[in-house]
Amino acid sequence: MTRFEYHKPHTIKEAIGLMESLENAKFIAGGTDVMVLIKRKKIAPAHLISLRNINDFSSIDIGDGLQIGGGVTHSDIVANEFIQKRYSALTDAAGKVGSRQIRNVATVSGNICNAAPSADTACPLLVLDADVKIAGPKGERQIPLDDFFLGAGRVDLGPGEVVTGFHLPPFGLNTGSAYIKHTRRQAMDLPMVGIAVRVTIRIGGSEIGCKDAFCTIDSISNILRRLEDEELRCEDVRIAMGVVAPRPVRTRKAEAALRGKVISEALFEEIAEIAAAEAQPRDSIRGEAWYRREMVKVLTKRAILISVDRVLRPDDMI
Amino acid sequence: MKEMKRYSLTLTVNNETHALVTPPNRTLLEVLRDDLQLTGTKEGCGEGACGYCTVLVDGQPVRSCLTLAVAMEGRKITTIEGLAQGGKLHPIQAAFVEHHAIQCGFCSPGMILTSYALLNNNPTPTEAEIRRAIAGNVCRCTGYAKIVKAVQSLAGEER
Numbered sequence: 001m002t003r004f005e006y007h008k009p010h011t012i013k014e015a016i017g018l019m020e021s022l023e024n025a026k027f028i029a030g031g032t033d034v035m036v037l038i039k040r041k042k043i044a045p046a047h048l049i050s051l052r053n054i055n056d057f058s059s060i061d062i063g064d065g066l067q068i069g070g071g072v073t074h075s076d077i078v079a080n081e082f083i084q085k086r087y088s089a090l091t092d093a094a095g096k097v098g099s100r101q102i103r104n105v106a107t108v109s110g111n112i113c114n115a116a117p118s119a120d121t122a123c124p125l126l127v128l129d130a131d132v133k134i135a136g137p138k139g140e141r142q143i144p145l146d147d148f149f150l151g152a153g154r155v156d157l158g159p160g161e162v163v164t165g166f167h168l169p170p171f172g173l174n175t176g177s178a179y180i181k182h183t184r185r186q187a188m189d190l191p192m193v194g195i196a197v198r199v200t201i202r203i204g205g206s207e208i209g210c211k212d213a214f215c216t217i218d219s220i221s222n223i224l225r226r227l228e229d230e231e232l233r234c235e236d237v238r239i240a241m242g243v244v245a246p247r248p249v250r251t252r253k254a255e256a257a258l259r260g261k262v263i264s265e266a267l268f269e270e271i272a273e274i275a276a277a278e279a280q281p282r283d284s285i286r287g288e289a290w291y292r293r294e295m296v297k298v299l300t301k302r303a304i305l306i307s308v309d310r311v312l313r314p315d316d317m318i
Numbered sequence: 319m320k321e322m323k324r325y326s327l328t329l330t331v332n333n334e335t336h337a338l339v340t341p342p343n344r345t346l347l348e349v350l351r352d353d354l355q356l357t358g359t360k361e362g363c364g365e366g367a368c369g370y371c372t373v374l375v376d377g378q379p380v381r382s383c384l385t386l387a388v389a390m391e392g393r394k395i396t397t398i399e400g401l402a403q404g405g406k407l408h409p410i411q412a413a414f415v416e417h418h419a420i421q422c423g424f425c426s427p428g429m430i431l432t433s434y435a436l437l438n439n440n441p442t443p444t445e446a447e448i449r450r451a452i453a454g455n456v457c458r459c460t461g462y463a464k465i466v467k468a469v470q471s472l473a474g475e476e477r
Contacts, residue, residue: 003322006342006388028386035345035384036365048342052389075378099454100432102366104378105385187453188367 002044008053012135012164015049019160020137022047027162029071030105032098033114051107051162066168070133074103074111074121087168088310089124089177089196096120096181099188109163112145115155115247116190122149122248123196124179127238128168136161149247174235175200176310178303182295184286192287193295194242195275197303200235201263201311220309221265232263232308239271239304241296243286244279251275254300263308265301272300325388331356332400338387346390347371347382350397358398358427362456369455372428373397379432398427401434409472410434417468421459428455433469442474 007022009015019025025047028034037043051057057071060080066087068077077083077094084091097103097111097120111121112132125145132148134141137160145166148156157163171177177198183189224232237258242248254275261267281292322341329336331354338353350356350373362368364383371383374396401408407415410430420426429452436443436451443451448469449462457465 001343001345003341004343005323006325006386008388031386031389032366032381032384035386039365048386050386050389098366099369100435100451101369101372101379101381101454104375104380187450 002038002041004038004045005047007047007049009049009051010053010055012054012057012162015051015054015162016135016137016160018047018049019162022049025049027051029107029110030073030102032102032106033110057164064167065170066166068108068166068168070107070109070162070164072108072165074098074106074108075100077108077121078103085314086171086175087124087128087177089127089179089198089307090121092179093120093124093181093194093196109165112148112166113155113157113163115149115151115153117152117246117248118190118194118243119248120179120181120191120194120242123194123240123242124177125166125168126240126248126250127177127196127198128171129238131167132163133165133167134161135164140164142167146250152246154247171198171200173314174202174311176307178306178310180299180303180306182299190286191243192284193244193281193292193299194248195296195299195303196238196240196242197300197307198236198238199258199263199304199307199311200237201308202233202235220305220312223312224263224265224308227312228264234258234261234263237304239275239300241275241279241300244281244292244296251278251300253278258304265305268301268304271304272297275300327388327391329354329387329390329395330393331395332397333394340387342386342388344387345383346373346385346387346395349387350382350395356397356399360424360427362424367456368425369428369432369452370425372431372455374431374435377435377438379428379435396431398431401430408434410437410469413468413471414465417464417471419461419464419468421457421461425455425457425459429457429465433465437469437472443469445470448473 026045028048029051059069061067074094074097111119130145131142179196181191182193239251254271258271276297279296281289283289327338360370362370366381366384372379373382375393
């Protein structure tokens with residue numbers, strides 16, 4: 001392995017100071033991407049600045065939405081019941097990254113900073129309106145995740161800057177979200193398409209409560225048909241797609257076409273068509289472009305249905 | 319190139335502490351095998367895909383091939399050598415033998431440690447939960463059915 005020095009700062013300030021003073025230095029957290037790059041000789045840093053020992057870096061805090069620390073691992077996300085209930089898309093994604101062994105050390109910040117078009121946590125964080133918290137030599141700043149991605153493997157981080165976590169706004173009980181990772185095999189694979197959806201629903205202006213009709217094992221399609229007269233309205237929606245562009249992207253045309261409308265399965269099909277038309281997938285080793293586009297259509301509709309289902313039939317209601 | 323700085327490091331492996339001096343560019347896997355002669359931990363792909371190098375850090379399975387030894391100060395490491403007590407196989411090891419879940423044996427240390435962590439966390443896993451837990455451990459002999467059976471045989475038993 002290439003030679004490097006190893007540094008273990010205990011504060012972000014110290015970490016940034018090291019990054020400023022050292023030549024050819026790289027931050028390392030879980031190391032599951034950085035170590036592979038070093039072993040493959042893709043990078044040869046002279047210094048590794050570990051973020052493993054930063055104090056209070058791995059906390060998940062509830063209040064004014066959700067604060068996810070920079071050192072939070074995928075396993076930390078999966079284990080958090082509040083995230084599972086209120087930010088379900090993120091749980092869906094975090095539980096599907098790599099293997100158990102990888103998820104135990106790989107951080108969400110690392111997944112985002114690596115900025116692969118296939119990064120599983122990117123689409124959920126996009127639809128959950130996450131802000132990226134950044135610290136650097138010139139102080140702290142917070143920007144929407146959508147502005148953070150600049151291209152494949154490129155993010156808006158200046159010299160010496162480091163991601164210190166994420167802030168997600170609060171969502172009510174009438175919001176549901178989902179992420180679907182489409183892979184060739186069930187485990188240890190990158191997605192050939194990833195779709196995340198968040199919807200906020202309103203029933204005739206009133207809050208949604210438990211109705212006997214929801215507490216069944218019926219399909220969500222049937223339940224939607226039964227509720228046709230209720231005029232369930234989509235108050236707000238986000239749809240994000242992975243692996244269909246150089247970076248994870250939102251499909252704004254599809255979102256606009258759904259926002260404010262009375263929802264139905266037929267409408268979701270139209271929305272899915274729009275998303276598929278907006279996708280720009282390429283032929284690659286994991287799947288051909290035509291197939292990926294077709295799957296964007298299938299999975300967008302499915303992810304919307306799951307999100308709606310999670311509003312109408314939350315787990316603790318059944 | 320100038321001489322690399324060496325780091326003093328205290329590693330706790332299988333409840334024993336070891337004082338080591340090592341350059342920083344060595345993985346936990348290398349230190350376990352080459353410095354501590356704990357060769358039960360195997361190297362397969364070397365980049366986190368196969369699961370052969372799995373060890374437990376504070377009870378959780380991780381890839382020792384992607385873990386820098388210098389990052390492990392103060393952590394509790396368990397390798398396959400740490401499971402048997404007083405010359406007696408751990409029940410999971412015994413179950414693997416009993417159910418013929420070991421063929422060439424190369425994946426076994428990682429499989430057993432991953433299963434050990436699963437059972438500690440969830441003493442009564444379903445078949446699906448077992449399969450999901452060991453999804454990051456490849457068995458190139460493809461003896462998965464017997465491995466799952468071995469773990470299933472322990473589901474609900476006292477360990």
